[in-house]
Amino acid sequence: DAGVIQSPRHEVTEMGQEVTLRCKPISGHDYLFWYRQTMMRGLELLIYFNNNVPIDDSGMPEDRFSAKMPNASFSTLKIQPSEPRDSAVYFCASKRGGADTQYFGPGTRLTVL
Amino acid sequence: AQSVTQPDIHITVSEGASLELRCNYSYGATPYLFWYVQSPGQGLQLLLKYFSGDTLVQGIKGFEAEFKRSQSSFNLRKPSVHWSDAAEYFCAVTSGTYKYIFGTGTRLKVLA
Numbered sequence: 001d002a003g004v005i006q007s008p009r010h011e012v013t014e015m016g017q018e019v020t021l022r023c024k025p026i027s028g029h030d031y032l033f034w035y036r037q038t039m040m041r042g043l044e045l046l047i048y049f050n051n052n053v054p055i056d057d058s059g060m061p062e063d064r065f066s067a068k069m070p071n072a073s074f075s076t077l078k079i080q081p082s083e084p085r086d087s088a089v090y091f092c093a094s095k096r097g098g099a100d101t102q103y104f105g106p107g108t109r110l111t112v113l
Numbered sequence: 114a115q116s117v118t119q120p121d122i123h124i125t126v127s128e129g130a131s132l133e134l135r136c137n138y139s140y141g142a143t144p145y146l147f148w149y150v151q152s153p154g155q156g157l158q159l160l161l162k163y164f165s166g167d168t169l170v171q172g173i174k175g176f177e178a179e180f181k182r183s184q185s186s187f188n189l190r191k192p193s194v195h196w197s198d199a200a201e202y203f204c205a206v207t208s209g210t211y212k213y214i215f216g217t218g219t220r221l222k223v224l225a
Binding site: 050091102103 | 156
């Protein structure tokens with residue numbers, strides 16, 4: 001199994017630009033989670049999907065953030081416009097329904113200048 | 114409020130010494146508990162988990178953890194630390210609602 005795949009691994013952009021992070025969950029997993037990790041706040045759940053449908057987006061910081069899951073094998077997290085305070089590592093994780101263990105991708109390190 | 118506390122931000126041990134990382138939780142329902150490890154530049158890897166049954170659980174890489182309901186704790190232990198264990202360790206709790214609550218992490222340094 002390839003595990004959760006995220007791209008890009010590193011992203012450097014300028015304030016005001018649009019940023020799109022991508023995630024491919026493990027095949028057969030029907031839950032997908034987006035997390036953000038910062039020194040100040042640790043690991044925070046931003047949003048999660050079940051069967052491609054957003055279930056809980058209460059962790060999304062503001063309207064500049066949006067996430068989609070057009071099919072079972074692909075999800076995006078978009079930030080528009082980006083700000084320096086968005087700099088963080090963004091993780092995607094997936095799990096199979098009925099199981100409780102989430103499997104994490106390697107993360108995308110985002111730097112907004 | 115639901116929370117997970119890892120009291121130690123940094124821990125330094127010598128290679129070969131024993132290790133205990135602390136985790137305390139506050140959770141109204143029966144918790145499912147996890148320990149994850151994050152090596153530099155890497156994602157989180159599951160070390161072990163506790164759902165029910167035997168309160169002493171074994172994980173990968175020689176780690177174990179003990180669930181103590183009376184103390185609301187789920188401490189991670191290893192009898193002999195290897196240099197490759199240097200990483201950050203996260204405790205997490207969920208009630209099965211799919212939302213993990215993570216602790217702030219403990220960064221482990223291993224001295225040769």
